[in-house]
Amino acid sequence: MVQAAIADVTARIRERSRPSRVAYLGRVEAMRGSGPRRGALGCANLAHGFAACAADEKHHLRTGIVANLAIVTAYNDMLSAHQPYERFPAIIKQAAREVGGVAQVAGGVPAMCDGITQGRPGMELSLFSRDVIAMAAAIALSHDMFDAAVFLGICDKIVPGLVIAAQAFGHLPAVFIPAGPMPSGLPNQEKSKIRQLHAEGKAGREDLLNAEAASYHSPGTCTFYGTANSNQMLMEVMGLHLPGSAFVNPNTPLRDALTAAAAQRALAITAFGNEYTPIAAVLDERAFVNGIVALHATGGSTNHVIHLVAMARAGGIVLTLDDFADLSKVVPLLTRIYPNGTADVNHFTAAGGTGFLIASLLHAGLVHPDARTVAGHDLEYYAQEPYLDDGKLAFRPSPPASLDDSVLRGVAKPFSRDGGLKVLEGNLGRAVIKLSAVAPEHRRVRAPARIFHAQEDLEAAYRAGELDTDFVAVVRFQGPRAIGMPELHKLTPVLASVMARGHQVALVTDGRMSGASGKVPAAIHVTPEALDGGPLARIHDGDMIALDAEAGILTVELSPETLHSRSPAEYNLEAHWHGYGRELFEMFRANASGPELGAGVCG
Known part of the structure; x- marks a missing residue:
């Protein structure tokens, strides 16, 4: 039942x-x-369909049995x-x-x-x-x-x-x-550690490549x-x-x-x-x-x-x-x-x-x-x-009991009483967050916004020493109609490094994170996206953002009048629309549905 x-x-x-x-x-x-449609095919159509088959297969397909x-x-x-x-x-x-x-x-x-x-x-x-x-x-x-x-x-x-x-x-x-x-290769935890050390400049490219190659082997x-x-x-x-x-x-x-x-x-x-x-x-x-x-x-x-x-x-x-x-x-x-x-x-x-x-x-x-x-x-x-x-x-x-309850458990003794995914809502729209890897003490973040229009810009700010503080990284213009909603998983080691220094850190984006979304709280798939005039496009540096994954809240602490009186930010996306075949997908960007409808053009 x-x-x-x-x-x-x-x-x-x-x-x-x-x-x-x-x-x-x-x-x-x-x-x-x-019914089976081969019988409706013309002789030339059917002959084309089985021309490369073995003799007995040709016989079976032409008779339809x-x-x-x-x-x-x-x-x-x-x-x-x-x-x-x-x-x-x-x-x-x-x-x-x-x-x-x-x-x-x-x-x-x-x-x-x-x-x-x-x-x-x-x-x-x-x-x-x-x-x-x-x-x-x-x-x-x-x-x-x-x-x-x-x-x-x-x-x-x-x-x-x-x-x-x-x-x-x-x-x-x-x-x-x-x-x-x-x-199994190099344990995933070891790989993650090397990635974070590399982001901090404490491990070289050769160390990182060796770790990745030992993991994906x-x-x-x-x-x-x-x-x-x-x-x-x-x-x-x-x-x-x-x-x-x-x-x-x-x-x-x-x-x-x-x-x-x-x-x-x-x-x-x-x-x-x-x-x-x-x-x-x-x-x-x-x-x-x-x-x-x-x-x-x-x-x-x-x-x-x-x-x-x-x-x-x-x-x-x-x-x-x-x-x-x-x-x-x-x-x-x-x-x-x-x-x-x-x-x-x-x-x-x-x-x-x-x-x-x-x-x-x-x-x-x-x-x-x-x-x-x-x-x-x-x-x-x-x-x-x-x-x-x-x-x-x-x-x-299957085994009547888990053979390793540090990995897999029954319902009587779960790792958490609710699921690993949660929906967030508020005056910034709706978003999704993966909680299963986020420690309870990091599930509520209140910090000023830092605005970025590309993940490379965030990485550059980190390398310049500008992010040694509490902040919520707002990475916008990443949605399906803007640039195809890429994953921003590359940011995880950077943000994890800042968080490891004791700072409150979160990511808010109309892009995606990887299926390997990790320990940094990330409000993703924010809809409406910034390109469609969503509230993300009206956020300024320094605006206070509150992300409460437990309560399912994502807000910017602005009055409705202030938020809606602001003109949406503009960002020249031309560089993202050409090269590497991206020009071939103009129809997809123009017609993509929002994340809540599947973020695609089929259906």
């Missing part, structure tokens, strides 16, 4: 979404009614998280043959890494890449050759973009296949709990993975077995069989509430306050910041994974992983147990972990 507070939020989402959800499901049903599985992949070999996908199409194709199906790589989508583009012009394309990925995946599926799809994606914008595209083809079953995290996802690993947790709790598959290391027999099983499961749930499970039937209001609950319970990435909204809207479901805020009040924090602890996702898995987490949330009535999944069972089936039994994939119950 789900708790009343969870049921209430779900009910209001369902009611609010009814018109758009009914319209979406109507479109899905119309697409489904046409077997299911054809689309592989949509974000493979590239520059990004450690996506390099393992090089091997996956061969595994998937072989798995499809074993059950009498066919699999084709339908198309690729771009995959960029915020870790590489941090503080660089490319970061200004990062958020918009989600919508590009959605469009690219839609093109891959547009050939009308497929009965189901598997999606290969890991990192920040890639999974949300793929989910948006999958729902555009909501009549097709869709299974998401992760590649897994790299083995092999194929696989980065091991801290940022947006990439939050993605994988969400896909599992929302029923789009096979149970326990999120955090199995790449290039291992278990990883390969899960990949093959996921492909075969996708073929088993097409309209050809008796278990037809389109993605539109999996991603309903219950799935999204389950995802938000798990995000709070794990102190997940702040980016998902944007991404989940966009993903939901793609299926006609309307989420608001109030939904996140109200769920946060009743969901306890059950994990300590870096940056809100010292452990990484491998330690989390060893302690009990997603199986134990899901079991704990189910036992407490915090998630909907009857939510549908691609596995053909309800969510209780996901309170398991995979293993190999004489080389064959099998599942067993």
